[in-house]
Amino acid sequence: MNIITCYKLVPEEQDLIVNDDYSVSWDKAEWKIGTYDLNGVEAGVQLIESVGGKLTALSIGDNILENDKLKKAILSRGPEELVTVVDNELKDLDGHNTAKLLAAAVKKIGLFDLILCGEGSSDIYSQQVGLQLGELLDVITINAVSKITPQGDKIIVERSLDNVVEVLEITPPAVLSVTTDINVPRIPTLKEILAAGKKPVTKFSLSDIDEENVPVVEYIKTAAPEQADRKNIILEGATEENINKLYDYIRQELA
Amino acid sequence: MSLLEKVLIVAENSDVVGELCTAGRACGDKVELVLIDNEAGVQEAIALGADKIYCLNTSDQDRMVEDFLPTIANLLKQEKPNAIILSASTRGKLLAARLAAKLATTVLNDSLSLEVVEGNLISKKRIYGGAALRDEKATGEVSVVTVSAGTFNALDSDNQRKGESVSVDFIEPSYRAKRLEVKTKVGEQVNLTVAKQVVCIGRGLAAQEDISMINELAALMEAEVGCTRPIAEGEQWMTKDRYVGVSGVMLKPDLYLGAGISGQIQHMVGVDQAKVIVAINKDSRAQIFQYADYGIVDDIYTVVPALIKKFKE
Numbered sequence: 001m002n003i004i005t006c007y008k009l010v011p012e013e014q015d016l017i018v019n020d021d022y023s024v025s026w027d028k029a030e031w032k033i034g035t036y037d038l039n040g041v042e043a044g045v046q047l048i049e050s051v052g053g054k055l056t057a058l059s060i061g062d063n064i065l066e067n068d069k070l071k072k073a074i075l076s077r078g079p080e081e082l083v084t085v086v087d088n089e090l091k092d093l094d095g096h097n098t099a100k101l102l103a104a105a106v107k108k109i110g111l112f113d114l115i116l117c118g119e120g121s122s123d124i125y126s127q128q129v130g131l132q133l134g135e136l137l138d139v140i141t142i143n144a145v146s147k148i149t150p151q152g153d154k155i156i157v158e159r160s161l162d163n164v165v166e167v168l169e170i171t172p173p174a175v176l177s178v179t180t181d182i183n184v185p186r187i188p189t190l191k192e193i194l195a196a197g198k199k200p201v202t203k204f205s206l207s208d209i210d211e212e213n214v215p216v217v218e219y220i221k222t223a224a225p226e227q228a229d230r231k232n233i234i235l236e237g238a239t240e241e242n243i244n245k246l247y248d249y250i251r252q253e254l255a
Numbered sequence: 256m257s258l259l260e261k262v263l264i265v266a267e268n269s270d271v272v273g274e275l276c277t278a279g280r281a282c283g284d285k286v287e288l289v290l291i292d293n294e295a296g297v298q299e300a301i302a303l304g305a306d307k308i309y310c311l312n313t314s315d316q317d318r319m320v321e322d323f324l325p326t327i328a329n330l331l332k333q334e335k336p337n338a339i340i341l342s343a344s345t346r347g348k349l350l351a352a353r354l355a356a357k358l359a360t361t362v363l364n365d366s367l368s369l370e371v372v373e374g375n376l377i378s379k380k381r382i383y384g385g386a387a388l389r390d391e392k393a394t395g396e397v398s399v400v401t402v403s404a405g406t407f408n409a410l411d412s413d414n415q416r417k418g419e420s421v422s423v424d425f426i427e428p429s430y431r432a433k434r435l436e437v438k439t440k441v442g443e444q445v446n447l448t449v450a451k452q453v454v455c456i457g458r459g460l461a462a463q464e465d466i467s468m469i470n471e472l473a474a475l476m477e478a479e480v481g482c483t484r485p486i487a488e489g490e491q492w493m494t495k496d497r498y499v500g501v502s503g504v505m506l507k508p509d510l511y512l513g514a515g516i517s518g519q520i521q522h523m524v525g526v527d528q529a530k531v532i533v534a535i536n537k538d539s540r541a542q543i544f545q546y547a548d549y550g551i552v553d554d555i556y557t558v559v560p561a562l563i564k565k566f567k568e
């Protein structure tokens with residue numbers, strides 16, 4: 001099976017700076033692979049382990065994608081090859097443009113049976129890139145996929161909705177966006193991290209894939225919400241006195 | 256405030272018709288509804304705010320909501336609305352994204368409010384796990400929006416309202432998934448959004464059986480029990496309808512008590528509207544204390560049993 005797994009590099013959530021005027025910035029942030037994209041990678045690795053084939057990782061973004069540690073981070077998790085589309089203009093991409101550029105890159109990579117995406121990117125969590133990608137490639141597209149079982153030339157997919165699970169039979173090619181409980185992503189070993197440095201990386205520019213970024217969304221304003229005023233009465237240690245106080249505080253709210 | 260000329264709302268079932276009509280009326284002069292359900296809901300939908308209803312034929316049991324995509328896409332071509340609004344559910348988001356791909360636009364997902372400024376639809380969304388709010392607008396001719404459940408409340412039905420309905424022919428998709436089976440998820444369902452008191456646990460809880468201690472405290476406080484996302488998804492100790500936060504349930508209780516929870520923004524956004532926040536964490540630097548009205552720095556395995564004892568006195 002030929003599988004492509006799409007991931008996005010995101011800033012570490014804890015590193016967001018909120019300024020006094022409620023504006024926010026990631027200026028001091030570390031970058032990492034989107035938390036939920038790792039489930040897509042792991043799903044791909046498990047499929048290859050069970051039926052054989054090739055897993056390719058694919059990402060689009062700015063220069064941060066060139067970071068050696070981050071390239072190793074993705075390749076050490078199992079993909080055989082990494083394909084990137086890098087341009088400094090490719091920052092804060094909107095969902096449609098991301099999908100459009102991914103579709104162009106996929107056509108460069110060639111034939112595929114499955115493309116796996118995460119449930120949502122950790123920062124924007126817009127939950128649409130994988131779905132738009134599937135539509136643009138004109139193949140079966142399913143979200144909230146919680147189980148993937150190959151069965152001959154078909155694939156049985158479980159899709160987790162609010163109170164039911166749909167069992168679907170599909171014929172590849174398809175683009176699947178997986179849930180976070182489809183698997184527990186493995187932690188790469190030191191050996192895998194070292195081996196990752198030797199795996200092939202193909203870097204495309206925008207002109208290589210013959211597409212451009214034409215923003216279709218305008219971001220008018222981004223600001224941290226005002227925080228509610230809280231009393232911040234913090235007791236140190238579960239002494240009898242403190243437990244009594246805490247109990248009284250709770251009791252009084254229950255009255 | 257000006258309104259858009261025509262808004263098309265797409266309801267995957269009749270339960271969401273009310274809130275989608277309200278969302279539609281918030282930004283559109285004419286609100287037309289695509290109803291993917293049987294025709295029984297037509298009068299009710301008109302009373303709730305729809306001016307015209309396109310009924311899609313769901314009598315064929317094999318048809319999934321997703322299979323109506325070509326039918327809806329064709330309707331868009333004919334009707335040319337200024338905006339399309341769907342629910343921010345799993346099905347709603349799939350339909351929205353696929354329609355947006357056809358229209359070469361980006362979905363404004365999980366909208367918290369809709370406003371028309373100078374003829375443009377502006378939607379507010381939480382980003383960065385809820386640490387920030389972003390106002391965004393689509394620059395193309397049609398905006399595609401999904402609205403989170405509970406953001407817009409259904410209006411009182413007005414039986415005097417007039418409207419029309421037409422049925423729309425099904426257009427067969429060129430490919431589709433075959434539905435083999437629908438399994439009902441086991442376990443009871445809860446709705447934490449209406450709970451007055453909620454006790455939440457996080458990864459500070461060491462073992463699943465320790466939930467019994469939490470249940471005991473919650474019962475004494477007449478509280479529902481909730482959790483953080485890793486407890487529901489990683490550990491799977493609780494069902495997903497119990498995890499609180501930006502991607503889970505948004506609470507509005509009088510009292511929230513968080514035990515063994517670090518207080519990261521993605522969780523706290525769901526707690527923000529609580530009248531009073533109480534926190535128990537053994538780490539005095541835990542972020543949750545910054546959001547708390549009352550907190551105690553110690554082990555939950557000491558504090559919770561001590562509180563239970565006090566309640567029983």
Ligand SMILES: Cc1cc2nc3c(=O)[nH]c(=O)nc-3n(C[C@H](O)[C@H](O)[C@H](O)COP(=O)(O)OP(=O)(O)OC[C@H]3O[C@@H](n4cnc5c(N)ncnc54)[C@H](O)[C@@H]3O)c2cc1C
Nearest residue numbers: 457458459483484500501502503515516517522537554555
């Ligand atoms: C896109 C995205 C969306 C997300 N959405 C959500 C969401 O909706 N809801 C959500 O909850 N999370 C969400 N998360 C995850 C979130 O970022 C945090 O990882 C999660 O909330 C942390 O859960 P926790 O507090 O249980 O665990 P931890 O962060 O591991 O915290 C455990 C805490 O317990 C304390 N502790 C440990 N032992 C004890 C003890 N014996 N007594 C007292 N205290 C103890 C520790 O000091 C620590 O502070 C999301 C993440 C992403 C990337």
Ligand SMILES: Nc1ncnc2c1ncn2[C@@H]1O[C@H](COP(=O)(O)O)[C@@H](O)[C@H]1O
Nearest residue numbers: 006007060117118120121126127128129
């Ligand atoms: N820049 C990107 N490069 C590659 N894959 C991406 C990118 N952005 C999003 N994705 C994929 O699309 C999924 C959904 O992203 P989003 O629509 O931003 O929530 C992610 O989980 C990734 O698998």
